[in-house]
Amino acid sequence: MASYMITMRTQDGGDTPSPTARYLKLDDTGAETELAKTLWEAQIIAQFPKAEDDTRHGDIIVFVHGFNVDFQSAVAAHHKMAKAAADNGFLGQFISFDWPSKGLVFAYLSDREHARLAANALVTSGISLLRDAQTQNCRINLHVMAHSMGCFVVQQAFIWSYQDVPPDWRVGQLILVAADVDATVFSADTPTAKAFAAHAGRLTAYCNRYDKALAVSNAKRLELAARMGRVGLPDDAPASMCEVDCSELFDKALPSVADHLAIAKTHGFYFNQPVFWQDVVLTLAGGIDRGFMPTRQVNAPNTPDNRFRIRTAAIPAPDYAGALAKAAQSPSFG
Numbered sequence: 004m005a006s007y008m009i010t011m012r013t014q015d016g017g018d019t020p021s022p023t024a025r026y027l028k029l030d031d032t033g034a035e036t037e038l039a040k041t042l043w044e045a046q047i048i049a050q051f052p053k054a055e056d057d058t059r060h061g062d063i064i065v066f067v068h069g070f071n072v073d074f075q076s077a078v079a080a081h082h083k084m085a086k087a088a089a090d091n092g093f094l095g096q097f098i099s100f101d102w103p104s105k106g107l108v109f110a111y112l113s114d115r116e117h118a119r120l121a122a123n124a125l126v127t128s129g130i131s132l133l134r135d136a137q138t139q140n141c142r143i144n145l146h147v148m149a150h151s152m153g154c155f156v157v158q159q160a161f162i163w164s165y166q167d168v169p170p171d172w173r174v175g176q177l178i179l180v181a182a183d184v185d186a187t188v189f190s191a192d193t194p195t196a197k198a199f200a201a202h203a204g205r206l207t208a209y210c211n212r213y214d215k216a217l218a219v220s221n222a223k224r225l226e227l228a229a230r231m232g233r234v235g236l237p238d239d240a241p242a243s244m245c246e247v248d249c250s251e252l253f254d255k256a257l258p259s260v261a262d263h264l265a266i267a268k269t270h271g272f273y274f275n276q277p278v279f280w281q282d283v284v285l286t287l288a289g290g291i292d293r294g295f296m297p298t299r300q301v302n303a304p305n306t307p308d309n310r311f312r313i314r315t316a317a318i319p320a321p322d323y324a325g326a327l328a329k330a331a332q333s334p335s336f337g
Contacts, residue, residue, distance in 0.1 A: 005030050006085050007047055009065075009129050010101040011121045012074055020103045020121065024128035029078065044132065050096055051143060060142040062095030062175075062287060064088070065129055069151025069183065069270075070104050077101040084274060091280040092327045093287060095144075100129050102156060122159035123167050130160075131168045146176040146287055147203075151216070151270065154182035154232070161198040170201070176287050177203040181214055181232035181270050189231055189240045196241050205243060205293070207286050209273060209313075210235045212250040213263055216270035238307060245293045248302065248312045252276060255315040277317035281326075288330035297326050 008027040013019045014037075026043035028036045038046070051059040066084060068077050077099060085097035102121035133145055149157045157179070164172070177199060188195040189208075199206055210232050217230035236246045253272055254263075262268050273279045282298040285291060293309070294301070297318050302310040318326070 005046075006081065006097060007043065008035075008078070008081060008099040008101055010074070010077075011124055011128075012101060012103045024124055029081065031082075035078070040132070047096055047098070047133070048143070058142055062093070062144045062146060063098060063133060064093070064095060064146045064148055064287060065098050065100050065125075065133075067100045067102070067125065067147070067149040067153035067156050068104065069149075069153045069181075072104045074101065077104075080274075087274065087280050088284060091277070091284045092323075093284045095287075098129075098133075100125055100156075102153075104152070122156050123164055125156060125160040126164040126172065127167050130174060131172050134172055144175045144289075146178070147174050148178040148180070148283070149182070150180045150274075151232070152183045154179045154184050158184050158188070158195055158198075161202050162194055164202075173202050173204070175204050176289060177206045178209070178283060178286065179206065179232070180209045180273055181211065181217065182208060182230065183217060184231050185228035186231040186234050186237055187228050189244060190237045191239050191241045196244075200241060200243055205245065205286070205289070207245045207247060207293070208232070208236055209247050209249050209279070211253050211269060211272070212248070213253055214269045215264070215266040219266065235310070240307075240309070242309055245309045246311065247282065247299060248310070249273060249276075249279065250312075252278065252313050252315050278314055281317055281323055282313055285326055285330050288327065290330040291326065297322060 006029050008029055010025050010027060011021050012025075013021045014025070026038050026040050028038055028043065028046065047063070048059065051061040053059055066081070068080060072080070081097070081099040088097055130145060130147070147157060157177070187193070190196060208231060212233060214230075214233040217233040235248060236244055253269065256276060257263070257268055257272060278298055282296060285296055285298060293311070296311070298314055299311040300314060302312055317323070
């Protein structure tokens with residue numbers, strides 16, 4: 004089955020930012036075809052079947068990868084995560100937004116520079132493009148999911164997009180995984196919190212207190228602010244934001260000392276955990292309140308009511324099928 008990507012790299016696939024977005028169609032054989040923007044748009048919308056009332060409906064999720072990711076790795080991750088989402092019941096289109104991260108562990112600061120350059124393109128060449136491509140008879144929900152420094156790309160995009168596009172755009176669910184972003188900027192009344200409230204429905208942040216990559220990131224920034232993907236949301240984060248602590252899941256899934264010292268594992272383990280994908284797909288469906296998700300446990304007493312812990316194992320298939328049915332927002336969306 005074909006899937007789709009937006010890339011901000013030049014045609015050689017290197018780490019040089021492209022002045023304009025390039026629109027790719029990917030197939031299971033590994034072939035990549037560059038399409039004209041209008042054809043790329045049309046093919047994506049055509050993937051959604053028409054209902055009896057002649058409308059198209061469904062979901063699109065735009066995934067933004069993190070730092071230290073070259074083009075080949077971005078494509079491989081796209082296929083892996085698109086399959087994981089589909090295997091757990093996601094029926095929509097999984098689209099990747101590829102920005103020119105160098106794919107080198109020592110290129111952190113230059114990656115942050117490229118992330119800033121790519122931020123507005125996420126909105127102008129991705130989110131608003133897909134929104135505007137929908138016809139009058141489309142009811143397609145658009146969501147954004149990001150990992151690591153990709154969350155920084157998203158943050159910058161949401162704050163500064165008003166310079167390039169009208170401010171009336173919105174996404175449904177905003178999912179941040181291991182966010183390499185200052186935790187303090189998620190406090191209520193900050194520009195970041197206001198921007199997320201203006202442009203997204205529900206924000207869900209997945210974090211891991213054992214994340215060594217984000218500890219290194221904080222050290223490179225002279226310990227100025229802890230990274231949200233490691234310490235979680237601040238106590239005064241808006242109620243529209245939701246934290247899902249995955250520390251216990253990590254410790255159970257990867258209990259050895261070697262695993263705890265493996266920087267990449269502590270930072271990216273989420274994507275290999277079935278219960279994580281169950282929680283993500285239920286979140287995207289949007290029909291279950293965050294406090295009643297069967298993949299979560301209520302956090303400790305005397306903590307804000309928008310804090311949860313993910314379960315340490317996937318819920319059984321029959322229970323999950325029932326949860327998916329309940330998570331649909333209407334009978335026609337089931």
